[in-house]
Amino acid sequence: MDVKKENFSEWFTEVIKKAELADLRTGMKGFIVNLPWAVQIMKRMYALYEEELERRGHKPAWFPSLIPEELFTKEKKHVEGFTPEVFWVTGAGSEMFKERYALRPTSETIIYHMYSQWIRGRSDLPLKIYQSCQVWRCDTSATRPFLRGREFYWIEAHDAFATEEEARAQVREDMEMTETIMHQEFGIPFIFFQRPEWDKFPGAVHTYAADTTNPDGKISQQPSTHLLGENFARVFDIKFLDSDGKEKYVWQTCYGPAIWRIFASVISIHGDDKGLVLPPKIAPIQTIIIPIYKKENEQQIKEKCLHLKDMLRKAGIRADVDFSENTPGYKYNEWELRGVPTRIEIGEKELKGPTFTVCRRDTGKRQNIEEVKSVSELMLLFEDIKKNLIKRADEYFAKQFHTANSVEELEKTIKLGGFTRIPFCSNGFDGQHCAEELKERVSGNIRGTIYGSKEVPEDENCIVCGKPAKVYVYIGRQY
Amino acid sequence: MDVKKENFSEWFTEVIKKAELADLRTGMKGFIVNLPWAVQIMKRMYALYEEELERRGHKPAWFPSLIPEELFTKEKKHVEGFTPEVFWVTGAGSEMFKERYALRPTSETIIYHMYSQWIRGRSDLPLKIYQSCQVWRCDTSATRPFLRGREFYWIEAHDAFATEEEARAQVREDMEMTETIMHQEFGIPFIFFQRPEWDKFPGAVHTYAADTTNPDGKISQQPSTHLLGENFARVFDIKFLDSDGKEKYVWQTCYGPAIWRIFASVISIHGDDKGLVLPPKIAPIQTIIIPIYKKENEQQIKEKCLHLKDMLRKAGIRADVDFSENTPGYKYNEWELRGVPTRIEIGEKELKGPTFTVCRRDTGKRQNIEEVKSVSELMLLFEDIKKNLIKRADEYFAKQFHTANSVEELEKTIKLGGFTRIPFCSNGFDGQHCAEELKERVSGNIRGTIYGSKEVPEDENCIVCGKPAKVYVYIGRQY
Numbered sequence: 001m002d003v004k005k006e007n008f009s010e011w012f013t014e015v016i017k018k019a020e021l022a023d024l025r026t027g028m029k030g031f032i033v034n035l036p037w038a039v040q041i042m043k044r045m046y047a048l049y050e051e052e053l054e055r056r057g058h059k060p061a062w063f064p065s066l067i068p069e070e071l072f073t074k075e076k077k078h079v080e081g082f083t084p085e086v087f088w089v090t091g092a093g094s095e096m097f098k099e100r101y102a103l104r105p106t107s108e109t110i111i112y113h114m115y116s117q118w119i120r121g122r123s124d125l126p127l128k129i130y131q132s133c134q135v136w137r138c139d140t141s142a143t144r145p146f147l148r149g150r151e152f153y154w155i156e157a158h159d160a161f162a163t164e165e166e167a168r169a170q171v172r173e174d175m176e177m178t179e180t181i182m183h184q185e186f187g188i189p190f191i192f193f194q195r196p197e198w199d200k201f202p203g204a205v206h207t208y209a210a211d212t213t214n215p216d217g218k219i220s221q222q223p224s225t226h227l228l229g230e231n232f233a234r235v236f237d238i239k240f241l242d243s244d245g246k247e248k249y250v251w252q253t254c255y256g257p258a259i260w261r262i263f264a265s266v267i268s269i270h271g272d273d274k275g276l277v278l279p280p281k282i283a284p285i286q287t288i289i290i291p292i293y294k295k296e297n298e299q300q301i302k303e304k305c306l307h308l309k310d311m312l313r314k315a316g317i318r319a320d321v322d323f324s325e326n327t328p329g330y331k332y333n334e335w336e337l338r339g340v341p342t343r344i345e346i347g348e349k350e351l352k353g354p355t356f357t358v359c360r361r362d363t364g365k366r367q368n369i370e371e372v373k374s375v376s377e378l379m380l381l382f383e384d385i386k387k388n389l390i391k392r393a394d395e396y397f398a399k400q401f402h403t404a405n406s407v408e409e410l411e412k413t414i415k416l417g418g419f420t421r422i423p424f425c426s427n428g429f430d431g432q433h434c435a436e437e438l439k440e441r442v443s444g445n446i447r448g449t450i451y452g453s454k455e456v457p458e459d460e461n462c463i464v465c466g467k468p469a470k471v472y473v474y475i476g477r478q479y
Numbered sequence: 480m481d482v483k484k485e486n487f488s489e490w491f492t493e494v495i496k497k498a499e500l501a502d503l504r505t506g507m508k509g510f511i512v513n514l515p516w517a518v519q520i521m522k523r524m525y526a527l528y529e530e531e532l533e534r535r536g537h538k539p540a541w542f543p544s545l546i547p548e549e550l551f552t553k554e555k556k557h558v559e560g561f562t563p564e565v566f567w568v569t570g571a572g573s574e575m576f577k578e579r580y581a582l583r584p585t586s587e588t589i590i591y592h593m594y595s596q597w598i599r600g601r602s603d604l605p606l607k608i609y610q611s612c613q614v615w616r617c618d619t620s621a622t623r624p625f626l627r628g629r630e631f632y633w634i635e636a637h638d639a640f641a642t643e644e645e646a647r648a649q650v651r652e653d654m655e656m657t658e659t660i661m662h663q664e665f666g667i668p669f670i671f672f673q674r675p676e677w678d679k680f681p682g683a684v685h686t687y688a689a690d691t692t693n694p695d696g697k698i699s700q701q702p703s704t705h706l707l708g709e710n711f712a713r714v715f716d717i718k719f720l721d722s723d724g725k726e727k728y729v730w731q732t733c734y735g736p737a738i739w740r741i742f743a744s745v746i747s748i749h750g751d752d753k754g755l756v757l758p759p760k761i762a763p764i765q766t767i768i769i770p771i772y773k774k775e776n777e778q779q780i781k782e783k784c785l786h787l788k789d790m791l792r793k794a795g796i797r798a799d800v801d802f803s804e805n806t807p808g809y810k811y812n813e814w815e816l817r818g819v820p821t822r823i824e825i826g827e828k829e830l831k832g833p834t835f836t837v838c839r840r841d842t843g844k845r846q847n848i849e850e851v852k853s854v855s856e857l858m859l860l861f862e863d864i865k866k867n868l869i870k871r872a873d874e875y876f877a878k879q880f881h882t883a884n885s886v887e888e889l890e891k892t893i894k895l896g897g898f899t900r901i902p903f904c905s906n907g908f909d910g911q912h913c914a915e916e917l918k919e920r921v922s923g924n925i926r927g928t929i930y931g932s933k934e935v936p937e938d939e940n941c942i943v944c945g946k947p948a949k950v951y952v953y954i955g956r957q958y
Binding site (some may be wrong): 061062071088092093113134 | 499502504505506507510511512513514518519522538539540541542543544545547550562563564565566568569570571572573580582589593596597608613615617632710814910
């Protein structure tokens with residue numbers, strides 16, 4: 001049975017446990033221990049994302065984890081959106097503070113408080129800064145490792161510009177980064193939506209978000225970008241003296257790749273019934289070498305393994321040898337479970353050379369490679385594995401799109417999972433009522449209109465209220 | 480005037496401001512913004528330390544930032560030591576929790592709660608895990624960026640062993656790591672002390688700590704290692720079934736390289752009146768290229784700069800060109816202030832080749848290098864700069880040691896800064912009274928006995944109580 005497809009939720013829980021990715025037994029709901037194998041993967045994911053952000057002009061900074069209540073509550077919609085989930089620090093030692101501190105659920109307020117002190121003239125713009133950090137939200141719904149928790153790990157990039165045009169260009173750049181890293185490196189396909197008005201980030205003009213789907217067809221929100229306009233600038237007084245001699249508010253955007261959630265998608269989308277399947281670039285071990293020996297050749301084979309490991313490592317390949325007492329079969333399972341992209345078995349035959357057998361985790365296929373070419377052959381293999389993972393994921397994702405022209409049709413398609421396109425009255429606030437009705441009838445959430453799409457309904461009506469449809473929106477069940 | 484020596488405190492504040500390392504205007508005492516240049520340096524410091532920890536068998540994990548009060552207060556001495564400084568999270572949204580959470584001031588309690596669930600048999604040992612994270616302590620004394628704050632950045636490594644012997648060997652390994660990274664990479668000299676009984680980490684059997692000195696002669700505590708013995712294991716019930724069939728408590732150690740504080744020492748020890756001086760391995764930019772042009776050769780020179788930058792980058796050297804509108808002299812100052820290890824000036828002469836002039840930040844000396852050899856020559860130069868920084872720091876540090884045989888003598892030597900060796904009654908609790916008297920009379924803190932030292936006083940008396948001296952301890956003024 002294909003457990004992952006049949007019972008995704010159980011599969012996900014099992015894989016996290018067996019591959020030792022997280023331990024939930026902290027005694028605190030929604031707070032988990034991120035175990036070494038998971039952290040080693042996520043550190044690489046962070047590094048790749050950070051490199052891309054820096055390549056596009058962002059610089060790293062570390063802002064405080066605590067935010068004074070006065071600052072935190074400055075932007076009205078923002079505070080309304082986040083306050084119900086904020087953890088409050090009310091004192092230290094035996095002393096109570098006069099003013100509480102919010103444990104940051106997101107960092108706009110403290111960061112923009114600084115921006116108002118840093119930005120003076122045009123030469124201070126654009127200002128593009130990111131921080132890799134945790135945020136805390138007291139989510140009262142069911143929590144799951146990497147998907148939903150009270151402490152989660154992300155990157156937040158906060159950019160300020162002189163003009164609206166530049167801010168809008170940043171939204172496109174954020175989408176490009178999502179493509180370059182999340183899709184092309186981690187193999188997670190996505191589609192970028194403009195969220196409906198009623199589902200925006202609190203304080204934003206527009207929210208654009210990448211959605212992907214899990215094998216159970218449920219939608220997982222991935223990095224989102226918010227066009228903040230001048231909203232926060234007006235509240236935090238972030239102004240610059242423009243070249244025309246006038247003081248103007250900056251235009252802002254923020255972008256939030258949640259490494260935790262992307263990792264959840266890496267587990268879910270690439271994994272199979274044997275466990276994780278990791279893209280080579282983020283695998284802590286890229287090649288595991290398994291010695292297969294009898295007493296008489298044990299020494300020679302172990303030496304051969306070590307020699308191979310050293311040679312691969314010198315070439316920059318993350319190789320390791322499993323010298324544990326377990327049987328080769330046990331070891332195969334173990335490393336397959338952890339998603340190691342390639343396995344090399346070294347036995348009597350390999351002692352003589354001149355070839356090795358390499359087994360790919362993604363396809364299970366074996367192939368011979370010449371020992372003298374092992375570095376270059378493995379490098380090619382890694383590239384091929386990555387491409388294959390992307391291809392498989394893309395093919396799966398392409399099947400996640402349906403259309404419906406009535407609520408009855410939608411009732412059927414929404415059960416298939418993924419996204420159903422429907423003609424809809426409005427992506428603006430006037431569509432909220434219909435959205436709520438749909439939520440009740442089909443348990444689906446409107447994801448919004450496709451970003452940059454030119455598709456517009458002609459002579460179609462909203463499937464809920466029957467008024468002329470102004471937009472096509474996509475709807476599906478989410479995490 | 481040598482400002483750094485004459486008025487170190489002012490110099491430190493200025494350099495942090497001018498080199499844009501930190502911004503204190505967050506509105507919260509002890510909470511600062513770590514600015515991009517500082518973060519880029521500290522990220523490299525973290526990476527080097529993490530690599531060394533992993534090389535020695537540690538694995539990374541991320542534990543929760545919050546700790547339930549019940550867990551936090553399990554170990555009596557530990558809680559007594561930390562409770563006065565703990566930030567408390569008492570609720571979320573508008574709800575108050577039944578039980579408070581401590582915002583971790585250090586992570587022993589939550590980590591050992593997990594260890595008690597993970598450790599069962601000998602094969603689970605040794606268990607060596609680290610996390611790179613922030614901790615929060617509501618320090619009521621004066622705070623200073625990177626030296627003392629309410630949110631600070633460190634690494635904590637927590638190790639569990641089957642035997643006392645292995646735990647003691649880990650203390651030596653921790654000292655070796657301090658030598659390999661803090662001294663040999665970052666150029667910070669140190670001496671490892673066994674702290675007196677009254678100055679141990681709360682809950683430890685022994686505390687061993689690396690001390691270094693700043694240019695004002697004040698002592699800065701650097702990474703410390705704590706031999707926890709079975710103390711926490713008994714409280715948190717961390718037992719394993721030994722090969723002799725008996726259940727035993729594990730022996731534990733913890734090691735805490737505070738990247739923040741080490742960075743403070745990097746600034747203080749290597750810096751000069753022109754600003755920062757960075758060891759090349761942790762410098763965000765290793766070579767800054769300055770174009771010097773007139774109108775007629777501007778295009779050519781800019782191209783030459785870009786070409787050189789690309790060539791250096793391809794070879795793995797972090798090079799950049801300063802194309803800003805400022806004058807060359809202004810640029811020199813700017814990059815010297817930020818501590819960039821080498822500067823290359825490209826003008827009319829360099830267009831013709833075949834040599835460049837390279838200027839070293841550490842010595843200010845200029846030297847010619849052949850263009851075709853620039854990569855290898857720069858690499859050698861980086862190595863030489865590192866060695867020179869270590870040498871200078873070591874020479875300075877060697878002068879920080881004095882001896883005194885009476886309180887009167889000590890009164891003089893302590894003003895010289897650094898460490899004064901004195902014959903002392905005891906490093907145990909029975910020496911505490913004399914330590915307190917000394918603290919009052921000379922404002923100095925006893926740092927303890929030198930770790931592993933065999934020096935023992937013969938026929939000497941404690942300079943305070945006059946009883947026979949059992950140990951030589953070192954005393955000095957600290958941050």
